[in-house]
Amino acid sequence: MQNILRFFYRYRMGIALVTLQLFGIGMTAAQSQWHHSKFWSTRLSAQAAWIANVNGWKWYFNLADDMELLALENAELKSHAADSSQTGEEPTEWIPGRLVFGQTNLPHNHMLFNKGSLDGVKAGQGVISTQGVVGVVTRVSDHYARIMPIIDADSRISAASMASGHFGTVRWVGRNAQRATWEHVGIQAPLQIGDTVVSDGRSAIFPNNWPIGIIDKVMVDSSQMTQYAYIALLHDFSRLQPAYVVNMPQQDERQNLSQP
Amino acid sequence: MKRWDQWFAWSIAMLAFQFLVLDHLQVYGYLNPYIYVGIIISAPARWPVWAHVAVATVLGAFMDFHYLSGGLHLMACTLMAAMRPRLLGLVLPRAEEEDLAFGIADIGLGKWLTYALATIAVHHIWLFFWGSISLNFMMDWLYRALLSSLATGLALTSLAAFIPSQD
Numbered sequence: 001m002q003n004i005l006r007f008f009y010r011y012r013m014g015i016a017l018v019t020l021q022l023f024g025i026g027m028t029a030a031q032s033q034w035h036h037s038k039f040w041s042t043r044l045s046a047q048a049a050w051i052a053n054v055n056g057w058k059w060y061f062n063l064a065d066d067m068e069l070l071a072l073e074n075a076e077l078k079s080h081a082a083d084s085s086q087t088g089e090e091p092t093e094w095i096p097g098r099l100v101f102g103q104t105n106l107p108h109n110h111m112l113f114n115k116g117s118l119d120g121v122k123a124g125q126g127v128i129s130t131q132g133v134v135g136v137v138t139r140v141s142d143h144y145a146r147i148m149p150i151i152d153a154d155s156r157i158s159a160a161s162m163a164s165g166h167f168g169t170v171r172w173v174g175r176n177a178q179r180a181t182w183e184h185v186g187i188q189a190p191l192q193i194g195d196t197v198v199s200d201g202r203s204a205i206f207p208n209n210w211p212i213g214i215i216d217k218v219m220v221d222s223s224q225m226t227q228y229a230y231i232a233l234l235h236d237f238s239r240l241q242p243a244y245v246v247n248m249p250q251q252d253e254r255q256n257l258s259q260p
Numbered sequence: 261m262k263r264w265d266q267w268f269a270w271s272i273a274m275l276a277f278q279f280l281v282l283d284h285l286q287v288y289g290y291l292n293p294y295i296y297v298g299i300i301i302s303a304p305a306r307w308p309v310w311a312h313v314a315v316a317t318v319l320g321a322f323m324d325f326h327y328l329s330g331g332l333h334l335m336a337c338t339l340m341a342a343m344r345p346r347l348l349g350l351v352l353p354r355a356e357e358e359d360l361a362f363g364i365a366d367i368g369l370g371k372w373l374t375y376a377l378a379t380i381a382v383h384h385i386w387l388f389f390w391g392s393i394s395l396n397f398m399m400d401w402l403y404r405a406l407l408s409s410l411a412t413g414l415a416l417t418s419l420a421a422f423i424p425s426q427d
Contacts, residue, residue, distance in 0.1 A: 012310075013309055013310060013313065013342065016310075016313060017313065017338055017339065017342050020313070020317060020334065020335070020338045021335050021338065021339070023331060023334070024320075024330070024331030024332065024334040024335030024338075024390075025331060025335065025390070026331065027324065027330040027331030027334070028329070028330030028331045028332050028335075028390065029330070030330065031328065031329075031330040032329075032330050035330065
């Protein structure tokens, strides 16, 4: 108590001055209609600015939930877009999720996807991000799936030239996580630097026309009478990001029919 | 001033000059000299801060009563009164301790103008700011405050020139 009194005594002039200023403001606001309205309009503006600020933070913290909702909606839209009755493409189901682990520095890299068998993910299904083809599911647990990305030395992905439709196989030759080769392309294919290499439906793993990479060098393998090209991969494998597992219900049927 | 009776008499004169002459002088709202601030400016130097603030409270409340201005003059007067001893100390150190005289005849026109204009500016800037409460038109109220400060300083200096040396 004594300390409080001592505080007030010590700062008596400052406290008196502040009190007088507040009293003056109050008197001014009470007597002047202009000051009165100015006070309330200023307060209203401050409130609006504060609420906008708080809402901005709320939206920021809700982004993860919003993104998940958008991914679900996007998957549904993709499924509708690939509806065979509308487009002539094979029916495709999209399972949204997120890449939660990835490697780029080994000859045999793998990635983890945060959806598993309980979500309908099965081995052999393709994985696609918004940037392009990622890889193929190799194993699944209840809640996770292991993916063999394009940047695995054992990976082989069927791909075609978007410009001409000629097909070949994308294979990773190691070292650079942003570069792969596209091999066994017919010698007659008019490959051009800058052409986009996309997925094709031969393997029934990926839907047609999902981008894989851009041709930056074309070579001829004269011993096999084929061409091969170096491509710059479009998917950034060094970044964990949302992705989709592609479920093509007619995959098994096609594979059975393809077997000799 | 050193003597309170002299100060009181001059205060009455300044109020009369304010009410009878200066209140009728207005140049499109840009020139509002308030010579009554001289009452605080010329108060005896030995007075403690609380005495300045007490006088300023009464004076400011009276001016607000006269001008129907709520509490604007009260705010400006009390702020100026609280700062006055420090501002006087800047041009005349030990004025409070030794009760030094600080009229134009005692300290010279230069020091007097520095002290008076600085004190007047504190009052006018605060008064005009709260009068317009707007930072959007900052240059406008600042311009008005500084112009009126010069007018008040000129009028007050003219009046103070008649005050004889106190030493």
